[in-house]
Amino acid sequence: MSEFAADVGRGNGTAGALARWGPPAALIALFLLIWEAVVRVLAVPNWLLPPPSAVAIALVEDRALLLANARVTLAEVLTGFALALVVGLALAIAIDSSPTLDRALYPLVVASQTVPIPAIAPLLLIWFGYGLLPKVLVTALVGFFPIAVNAVDGLRSADRETLAMLRAFGADRRQQFRLVRMPSALPAIFSGARIAIAVCVIGAVFGELVGSNAGLGYLMIRAIAQFRTERVIAAIVLLSLMGVGLFLAVSLVERWAIPWRRYLVADRGRPG
Numbered sequence: 217m218s219e220f221a222a223d224v225g226r227g228n229g230t231a232g233a234l235a236r237w238g239p240p241a242a243l244i245a246l247f248l249l250i251w252e253a254v255v256r257v258l259a260v261p262n263w264l265l266p267p268p269s270a271v272a273i274a275l276v277e278d279r280a281l282l283l284a285n286a287r288v289t290l291a292e293v294l295t296g297f298a299l300a301l302v303v304g305l306a307l308a309i310a311i312d313s314s315p316t317l318d319r320a321l322y323p324l325v326v327a328s329q330t331v332p333i334p335a336i337a338p339l340l341l342i343w344f345g346y347g348l349l350p351k352v353l354v355t356a357l358v359g360f361f362p363i364a365v366n367a368v369d370g371l372r373s374a375d376r377e378t379l380a381m382l383r384a385f386g387a388d389r390r391q392q393f394r395l396v397r398m399p400s401a402l403p404a405i406f407s408g409a410r411i412a413i414a415v416c417v418i419g420a421v422f423g424e425l426v427g428s429n430a431g432l433g434y435l436m437i438r439a440i441a442q443f444r445t446e447r448v449i450a451a452i453v454l455l456s457l458m459g460v461g462l463f464l465a466v467s468l469v470e471r472w473a474i475p476w477r478r479y480l481v482a483d484r485g486r487p488g
Contacts, residue, residue, distance in 0.1 A: 266446035274446040275453065281435065282447075286454050288431040292348065292420040293462065296355025297413050303356065304363030304412075305405070311364075312371040312397070313389075322368070329361050333419070337426040351423035351431070358419030359412035363405065370404025371397050399474075406470040413466050417459040 248268045254260075255267040262270055275282065307325060311318045333354060340350035374397045382392050424433025432451045439447040 263443040263445050270446040271449045274450040285432050285435045289420050292351040292355055293416045296352045297359055297416045299356040300359035300412055301363055304360040305367055307364045308367030311368050325364050337423055341427045346427050346429055351420055354423035355416045355419040359416040362408040362411040366404040366408030370401030374400045402474045410463055410466050413462045414459050
């Protein structure tokens with residue numbers, strides 16, 4: 217688990233939060249101040265590069281428009297992530313269950329990531345139109361790979377001695393999977409899920425950029441055509457917040473699902 221996710225899971229209190237979040241917050245504030253100063257000193261036009269203050273104003277004044285489209289994008293992200301999770305876990309279990317399926321499926325899982333999404337997205341629009349389905353499919357295609365690969369690695373990491381002991385006591389494959397393989401794979405699965413939920417935001421926006429009638433990607437295309445650069449950047453800010461929030465949400469679900477994990481992380485962080 218990353219230090220970022222570990223801090224979320226542990227909840228270190230006010231002092232720990234300040235120590236962890238203070239430096240990046242200060243760096244972001246410094247960046248925004250420099251950006252504001254440079255734009256104003258050089259008199260850069262708003263359509264080329266608006267100052268952060270103009271972006272903040274757009275976030276407030278256009279909040280209804282931004283939030284309405286953000287809800288569409290969020291629905292695409294969550295639906296695509298759910299589909300990626302189901303498909304990724306199903307493929308991982310199938311690959312782990314049989315050497316034949318491993319040889320047949322794993323190369324295809326890897327090969328799926330060599331096909332450029334820009335080549336697939338227009339085809340999906342032709343086949344399924346401009347509704348929700350093509351965006352969900354693009355999002356799932358982007359997100360299922362890290363889930364599948366991490367789940368396979370997690371299932372293969374099960375302790376062999378424990379499995380041998382279960383077999384000696386007469387446990388069948390289903391019991392071995394439930395008692396050992398899946399619990400040992402959960403940390404790897406959640407690692408893949410954290411990566412997947414972040415890239416799913418990118419996948420949903422890309423699907424909207426190719427063709428849509430709603431969503432933050434669609435709003436960005438319209439804003440660019442109108443030279444409303446501050447609205448474009450405001451949409452990007454919301455997308456970043458969405459990605460971070462979903463990442464934290466997966467981390468919190470991990471803390472609930474495998475509570476022993478945070479104690480192992482805390483023990484590793486202590487000096488020997």
